[in-house]
Amino acid sequence: MDPSERLRQLVLRSASAHNVLPLTSACNARCTFCSHSLDYPGLDVQRLYPRDVELVRQALAFLSPERKVIIGESATRLIEGEPLTHPQFLEILRQVRQRLPETPIQVTTNGSLLTKHVAAQLRRLAPLSVSLSLNSHEPHVRRQLMRDAQAEVAVRAPRLLAEHGLPFEVSVVAVPGVVAAASAFQTIEYAGGHGARRAKVYVAGCSAAMFARNGWDASPGRWDALYDDLELGRLECSIPVTFQPPRLQSLAAEVAGVFPGSPADVAGVRPGDVITRVGSKGIKSRSHAHYLLGRSESVALEVLRGPQRLTALVTQDTDEPSGVVLDEDLSLIRLTALEARLRQAPGPLLVLTSLPAAALVQCAVARARTKAGVTVVPARSGLFGGTIACAGLLIVEDFVAAGQTACASTAEPFAAVLLPAEPFDEAGLDLLGRSYLEVCERLETPVTLL
Ligand code: SF4
Incomplete structure (x- = not known):
C-alpha cells in the first residue's frame, strides 16, 4: 500500500476506533527505554510529522464526544512522540475543544515543554487532564534516563500543574538495576505531594538489543525481584499506583488503590480488598468490576478483606467516579x-x-x-x-x-x-x-x- 495512504488510514483509525488524536512522532527526549528504539527494519510502523497537520485536522471529525479524547499516546502502529513539540499544539487543542465542548481531554507529555504559558492555555480548555511522564524528580537522574536537556522544567511541572488547577497523574519507568522501586516511589511521592491523583509504573520491557546497548542485566530473576519491591512499595504509597504490565496471577478484583476522599474511600473500601459483588452482580474479573462501577451511581459493594466479608455503600455520580483503582486484567x-x-x-x-x-x-x-x-x-x-x-x-x-x-x-x-x-x-x-x-x-x- 502507498505509505501516505497507510498513514492516512492509521491516523483516522486511531481517532475513530480509539479516540486517540495522533499529532507527531517527533520527540525532544531520547529515553534509554523508549519503545521507538524497537524500530527493526521491515516493521509496519509509520511516522507522523508536523507537516501532516491537515491529516490531523481531518481526524478531528472522527473523535467521539462520548469518550475521553487522548493526545500523546499511540493506539495503532503510528509512532507517537512528544505532542508539545508540534508547532500547532495549542491551536489543534482549541479546535478539539471547539468541536467537542464538554468532552474530557487527556494530554500525555514528558513535561519538558510545560511552561507557565502552556499551562495557562491548557487550563482554559477544561475539562483537561495531564498524564506526565516524569520518570524522576531529580533533574540529573532524569537527564541520564531520558537525555532530556530541559529536565528542570519537567521536574517543576507537578507544581505548575497544581498552581493552574490542572488535574494530573504521573508515570515512572522502572528497570532492574537502572530505576529501582524505591527511586520510583520517591518520584511518585514527590508528584503526590504536589497533587498528582495517581501514578503508573511502567515496568519497561526491553529488547535484547536494548540490553546490549545499555549494558543492562537481563536475568529474569531481577524482574521478579523488582515486582516484589513494587508491590510492597505501593502498600505504603500515599496515592494509588498501578503497574504496566501488572504481574497478576488471578482474575480476583483486588483493589490496587483508592483515591483519597473519593466515594469508595468514604465508604471504607481499602487497597487489598477483593470486590466480589457490585450491587446484585457477582464479579468475575477486575475489568468486570471496573465496568459495573462505571455504570452505577449509589451501589453496594461486597468485598472480602482477609476472612471478613464486608459491604460498602459507594455513592457516586458522573462527576465523581467511585475512586476504586484496579490493575488491568483481561478486557x-x-x-x-x-x-x-x-x-x-x-x-x-x-x-x-x-x-x-x-x-x-x-x-x-x-x-x-x-x-x-x-x-x-x-x-x-x-x-x-x-x-x-x-x-x-x-x-x-x-x-x-x-x-x-x-x-x-x-x-x-x-x-x-x-x-x-x-x-x-x-x-x-x-x-x-x-x-x-x-x-x-x-x-x-x-x-x-x-
Ligand atoms: S519521552 Fe516518550 S516518546 Fe520521547 S523518547 Fe521518551 S519514551 Fe520515547
Whole structure:
C-alpha cells in the first residue's frame, strides 16, 4: 500500500476506533527505554510529522464526544512522540475543544515543554487532564534516563500543574538495576505531594538489543525481584499506583488503590480488598468490576478483606467516579469471548497468549470447567527477545513456534487454536505484514483471534 495512504488510514483509525488524536512522532527526549528504539527494519510502523497537520485536522471529525479524547499516546502502529513539540499544539487543542465542548481531554507529555504559558492555555480548555511522564524528580537522574536537556522544567511541572488547577497523574519507568522501586516511589511521592491523583509504573520491557546497548542485566530473576519491591512499595504509597504490565496471577478484583476522599474511600473500601459483588452482580474479573462501577451511581459493594466479608455503600455520580483503582486484567470483551469459545470447544483447544496474560487465561479456563482439554501456552518474542512480553509485539513466527512445541507434546491433535488479537491489524497482519492465517496453515488447525 502507498505509505501516505497507510498513514492516512492509521491516523483516522486511531481517532475513530480509539479516540486517540495522533499529532507527531517527533520527540525532544531520547529515553534509554523508549519503545521507538524497537524500530527493526521491515516493521509496519509509520511516522507522523508536523507537516501532516491537515491529516490531523481531518481526524478531528472522527473523535467521539462520548469518550475521553487522548493526545500523546499511540493506539495503532503510528509512532507517537512528544505532542508539545508540534508547532500547532495549542491551536489543534482549541479546535478539539471547539468541536467537542464538554468532552474530557487527556494530554500525555514528558513535561519538558510545560511552561507557565502552556499551562495557562491548557487550563482554559477544561475539562483537561495531564498524564506526565516524569520518570524522576531529580533533574540529573532524569537527564541520564531520558537525555532530556530541559529536565528542570519537567521536574517543576507537578507544581505548575497544581498552581493552574490542572488535574494530573504521573508515570515512572522502572528497570532492574537502572530505576529501582524505591527511586520510583520517591518520584511518585514527590508528584503526590504536589497533587498528582495517581501514578503508573511502567515496568519497561526491553529488547535484547536494548540490553546490549545499555549494558543492562537481563536475568529474569531481577524482574521478579523488582515486582516484589513494587508491590510492597505501593502498600505504603500515599496515592494509588498501578503497574504496566501488572504481574497478576488471578482474575480476583483486588483493589490496587483508592483515591483519597473519593466515594469508595468514604465508604471504607481499602487497597487489598477483593470486590466480589457490585450491587446484585457477582464479579468475575477486575475489568468486570471496573465496568459495573462505571455504570452505577449509589451501589453496594461486597468485598472480602482477609476472612471478613464486608459491604460498602459507594455513592457516586458522573462527576465523581467511585475512586476504586484496579490493575488491568483481561478486557471484558476478551474474557467473555474466551468463555464462549471454551463452552463451544469442538475438542482439545490450544490457547496461545502473551506471557503476562497466561496465568489469567489459565484462571478463566479453570473456572469454565470445559469438558474439552485446554492447553494454555505463552508465546515468547523471538524478534525482539530480552524481556519484551506484551501481546502487541508478538509476531506470526512466535505463535508458530509456541504452537509447534505444544503440538509436539500432545497425543491428541488440537481441534482449534485461539490467538490474541492485539498483534494483528484490521487486515489480520502482524508487525512484519504476515497474516495470522499462516499460523492456521503451519499448525494445520483452525485459528480464531480473540
Ligand atoms: S519521552 Fe516518550 S516518546 Fe520521547 S523518547 Fe521518551 S519514551 Fe520515547
